[in-house]
Amino acid sequence: MLDCSPMPTLLPLQLDRVPHQEEYFSDAKYFRSLAGKLQYLTLTRPDFQFAVNLVCQRMHKPTMADFHMLKRVLRYIKGTITMGLHFYSTSDSSLKAFCDSDWAGCSETRRSTGGFFTMLGSNLISWSAKRQDSVSRSSTEAEYMTLSDTAAELSWITDVLRELGFPTTKPAAAYCDNLYAVHLTANPVLHKKSKHFATHY
Known part of the structure; x- marks a missing residue:
């Protein structure tokens, strides 16, 4: 893949319409080896x-479509090889996190995928x-569950910074794009459509 042409995006727009989804990839061990190596690279490349x-998630029975998706990720890396995380000493020490989730994104289990990233000033420190x-x-x-995980991460990072002698100057902020989830955090009453939420969240 050293001489491959770079790809500007990681995934196709419609994953369910990628060709060769029924044809299994012949060398599953090779697929798992490549995918496992990419996991290490995500430590410094959250994008x-x-x-x-x-x-x-497709390591056990990879299809040809999955292998093409894996090669697409490698082609994206080829085009963005100079990207990385940059830390600056002049940035402020405010702690903030941004979170989002899809709803029933997995077509097999109908479970949602949630994610967040945490920044210390302009420096990305966890995701x-x-x-x-x-x-x-x-x-x-789905958004409320992700917001709960984000709040737990912010609380943990605040404690770690305090133990390191680097207390934050103002409270940590969590940003969410679901207005109802934000209102529910401010006024956690049991509404008809939210009374089933687990007490953990």
């Missing part, structure tokens, strides 16, 4: 963490993208 996660443990009955519930 393709979701795509690698998606590819790794996560994972499938949720249960099926959400609404997009608000």
Whole structure:
């Protein structure tokens, strides 16, 4: 893949319409080897963490479509080889996190995938993208579960910074794009459509 042409995007727009989904890839061990190596690369490249996660979910029975998706990730890496995480000493120390989730994104289990990234000033310091443990009955519930995981991460990072002697100057902020989930955090009353939310969230 050293001489491959770079790809500007990681995944196709419609994953369910990729050709060769019924044809199994002949060398599953080779597929798992490549996908496993990409997992290590996500430690410093969070931009393709979701795509690698998606590819790794298909390790047991990869199809030709999955292998083409894996090669597409490698072609994206080829075109963005100079990208990385940059830390600056002049940035502020405000702690903030941004979170989002899809609703019933997995076509097999109908579970949602939630993710967040945390920034210390302008420096990206942690990120996560994972499938949720249960099926959400609404997009608000999926966003609310992700918001809960984001709040737990912010709380942990705040404690770590305090122990390192680097206390934050103002409270950490969590940003979510679902208005109802935000209102529910401010006024957590049991509405008709939210009374089934687990007490953990």
